[in-house]
Amino acid sequence: MILKVSSLEAHYDGVQALRGVDLEVGAGEMVALIGPNGAGKSTLLNCLSGLVAHRGEIVFDGRPLARMAPHRISRLGLLQVPEGRQMLSGMSVYENLVLGRLALSGRNETYDLSDIFRLFPVLEERRNQQAGTLSGGQQQMLAIGRALMGSPRMLLLDEPSLGLAPVIVKGLFHALRSLNESGMTILLVEQNARLALAVSQRAYILERGRVAHHGRSREIASNSEVIEHYLAV
Ligand SMILES: Nc1ncnc2c1ncn2[C@@H]1O[C@H](COP(=O)(O)OP(=O)(O)OP(=O)(O)O)[C@@H](O)[C@H]1O
Numbered sequence: 036m037i038l039k040v041s042s043l044e045a046h047y048d049g050v051q052a053l054r055g056v057d058l059e060v061g062a063g064e065m066v067a068l069i070g071p072n073g074a075g076k077s078t079l080l081n082c083l084s085g086l087v088a089h090r091g092e093i094v095f096d097g098r099p100l101a102r103m104a105p106h107r108i109s110r111l112g113l114l115q116v117p118e119g120r121q122m123l124s125g126m127s128v129y130e131n132l133v134l135g136r137l138a139l140s141g142r143n144e145t146y147d148l149s150d151i152f153r154l155f156p157v158l159e160e161r162r163n164q165q166a167g168t169l170s171g172g173q174q175q176m177l178a179i180g181r182a183l184m185g186s187p188r189m190l191l192l193d194e195p196s197l198g199l200a201p202v203i204v205k206g207l208f209h210a211l212r213s214l215n216e217s218g219m220t221i222l223l224v225e226q227n228a229r230l231a232l233a234v235s236q237r238a239y240i241l242e243r244g245r246v247a248h249h250g251r252s253r254e255i256a257s258n259s260e261v262i263e264h265y266l267a268v
């Protein structure tokens with residue numbers, strides 16, 4: 036197990052967003068975290084990244100993350116691709132990628148520019164273009180590429196498909212799958228349950244701050260009762 040979460044709870048003033056979540060991710064797995072709006076998916080990722088205060092236990096690679104600052108967590112190689120694809124829009128694609136190296140600090144480089152360009156060829160074509168002028172899909176690829184420059188041991192993704200056209204999403208998820216096949220461990224939060232179940236090996240369904248169901252993605256995808264009960268739009 037590279038990640039083990041036990042009895043995780045998180046509150047915002049007055050609102051309990053997580054009510055005792057247990058979740059595990061094995062090294063090399065792609066695990067999907069799905070569930071309706073407000074279920075607590077982003078809160079869970081933000082607890083892992085050290086951005087939201089919580090109770091319970093998070094152990095990453097044998098190390099408890101309790102009260103660890105976000106920059107120390109990312110130095111351990113647990114990297115969240117920022118939501119909203121935050122990047123330096125006035126800087127070039129290349130410069131944004133190079134800045135991703137800052138998360139590395141001490142660990143070995145396992146991804147370099149050529150790996151990222153192989154995964155996302157469009158980033159190489161546009162390496163000198165200002166990041167702010169990229170399309171939404173290209174910006175998402177850049178955000179993932181920049182995280183990879185920090186040579187993560189595990190990637191956290193929060194709704195990478197948000198706002199993207201279906202054909203773009205298809206390409207993006209194809210890249211995520213090949214990234215996972217090359218050994219990257221991924222925890223993927225997605226509103227698009229079908230897509231997330233198609234690309235992951237296991238999945239957790241979060242509902243009102245609790246794990247309502249978990250199991251192999253293929254089995255969940257073919258379980259009409261679960262789909263209807265938890266994931267119907
Ligand atoms: N900064 C905040 N302050 C107060 N309440 C918050 C805050 N962020 C989230 N919440 C509440 O916590 C609960 C969980 O929200 P969260 O954003 O984690 O859900 P989510 O599953 O990511 O939803 P979505 O699919 O809409 O992204 C919701 O009830 C939400 O309203």
Ligand SMILES: [Mg+2]
Nearest residue numbers: 076077078193
């Ligand atoms: Mg969210």
